[in-house]
Amino acid sequence: MLGHILLISAQINSRSGVPVLEAVAFGVFAEVQRGISAGFSSVRSVWSGYAGLRHVKSENDALTRQLEVAQVALQQQRALADRTRNLERLLGLRDRSNLNTVAADIIAGGATPDFRTLTIDKGTRNGVRADMSVIAPAGVVGRVVMPGTRAAKVQLLIDRNAAAGALVERSRAQGVVTGGGDDRLRLDYVSEVADVMVGDLVVTSGIDGIYPKGYVIGQVESVEKSGGAYKKITVKPAVDFTSLEEVLVVLTPTPAREAADGSVE
Amino acid sequence: MAVAAALALQTTLARYVPGTVALDLVLVVVVYVALTSGPVTGLLTGTFAGLVQDALATGVIGIGGLAKTLVGFLAGVIGTQFIVAQPLPRFFVFFCATLLHAAVFIGLYTLLDLRHFGAPYAAVAGQAAGNAAVGVVAFQLVELLPGAVERRRAAKSRIRR
Numbered sequence: 001m002l003g004h005i006l007l008i009s010a011q012i013n014s015r016s017g018v019p020v021l022e023a024v025a026f027g028v029f030a031e032v033q034r035g036i037s038a039g040f041s042s043v044r045s046v047w048s049g050y051a052g053l054r055h056v057k058s059e060n061d062a063l064t065r066q067l068e069v070a071q072v073a074l075q076q077q078r079a080l081a082d083r084t085r086n087l088e089r090l091l092g093l094r095d096r097s098n099l100n101t102v103a104a105d106i107i108a109g110g111a112t113p114d115f116r117t118l119t120i121d122k123g124t125r126n127g128v129r130a131d132m133s134v135i136a137p138a139g140v141v142g143r144v145v146m147p148g149t150r151a152a153k154v155q156l157l158i159d160r161n162a163a164a165g166a167l168v169e170r171s172r173a174q175g176v177v178t179g180g181g182d183d184r185l186r187l188d189y190v191s192e193v194a195d196v197m198v199g200d201l202v203v204t205s206g207i208d209g210i211y212p213k214g215y216v217i218g219q220v221e222s223v224e225k226s227g228g229a230y231k232k233i234t235v236k237p238a239v240d241f242t243s244l245e246e247v248l249v250v251l252t253p254t255p256a257r258e259a260a261d262g263s264v265e
Numbered sequence: 266m267a268v269a270a271a272l273a274l275q276t277t278l279a280r281y282v283p284g285t286v287a288l289d290l291v292l293v294v295v296v297y298v299a300l301t302s303g304p305v306t307g308l309l310t311g312t313f314a315g316l317v318q319d320a321l322a323t324g325v326i327g328i329g330g331l332a333k334t335l336v337g338f339l340a341g342v343i344g345t346q347f348i349v350a351q352p353l354p355r356f357f358v359f360f361c362a363t364l365l366h367a368a369v370f371i372g373l374y375t376l377l378d379l380r381h382f383g384a385p386y387a388a389v390a391g392q393a394a395g396n397a398a399v400g401v402v403a404f405q406l407v408e409l410l411p412g413a414v415e416r417r418r419a420a421k422s423r424i425r426r
Contacts, residue, residue, distance in 0.1 A: 029317075029321055032269075036276075040277065109275075109278070111272060111291075161380055180383065
């Protein structure tokens with residue numbers, strides 16, 4: 001009986017296109033995960049608020065020094081941004097830096113080690129939809145694969161089934177970044193004659209219709225000749241997926257997505 | 266209940282303790298239940314745990330369920346046919362159970378051309394060793410804790426007398 005119900009519900013899709021079984025199980029478990037996460041956060045805040053205050057003075061001094069350095073860097077970046085903005089205006093380019101985003105807390109990790117996913121505390125109620133990109137200050141995190149009402153499942157870029165259009169910032173060589181299930185990424189389909197060096201920054205190309213263009217994916221860690229038409233390139237992700245606590249979900253559709261939606265209509 | 270607790274622990278530990286992301290605590294619970302309660306309970310626990318885990322992951326519902334059903338049943342059979350009461354045999358059962366689970370899980374995904382795992386030998390061996398270590402420790406804790414509490418109570422009552 002239960003088996004029949006499970007099998008039938010697994011084959012029926014909900015309004016958001018997700019199987020009912022998956023949607024119900026995820027919705028229920030997300031609430032449990034929210035509770036557990038809240039409990040852990042309370043314990044951590046108590047710990048960091050009382051027991052962890054021992055080295056605050058020295059930490060405060062170090063942070064003040066860091067802030068001074070950061071303020072100088074900020075001024076330099078601001079000057080650079082002004083210059084870039086002027087150039088963009090001159091070239092008639094559309095300013096795509098004002099992405100509409102929603103901040104989300106991570107409430108759970110993956111349920112199985114074979115799938116690299118995270119659960120965030122924002123869902124369709126907050127405007128989150130499937131295939132929206134998820135970013136962190138350091139770079140690209142992944143994409144929303146299953147939005148619930150109050151939570152959403154995010155497939156990390158390091159998952160085996162994840163991929164993103166990418167380009168090497170220095171030489172503009174294009175390729176596709178794919179996850180391998182471990183903590184490294186592969187940059188595939190980069191021509192054997194392309195100029196790629198260890199340490200090059202890899203950013204999103206925006207052609208996949210999910211990730212906005214120009215966001216950091218990682219740094220080239222190794223470049224090998226595979227003997228075929230393409231190079232074998234390993235990329236170290238810019239984001240440390242083990243210490244993520246808060247992410248941003250990009251609500252603004254990419255130009256490729258807008259174009260695709262327009263052609264469907 | 267144990268499966269739900271394992272799932273909650275799995276998703277929480279993966280965030281706070283780096284490295285635990287490779288462990289499959291749900292599989293550990295399935296094998297534990299199978300060894301202590303027999304093949305039928307192991308099979309049912311495996312089916313339930315696998316289906317729930319599949320529903321929470323992004324893959325096909327049923328593949329993990331099938332793998333865990335098989336592992337639950339076989340671990341239950343081994344538990345009834347052999348004496349698995351020492352840490353080393355238990356370690357071996359947990360280790361082999363993880364290998365079997367990985368073989369079925371990866372095999373089915375590869376056969377259906379749904380996901381490519383490359384050469385995951387090191388990752389699977391690491392997961393098997395980790396699961397086995399956690400399983401053995403869980404057994405030891407469950408078996409030793411009630412005895413330790415009893416001994417403490419007895420010692421206290423002796424002091425009072």
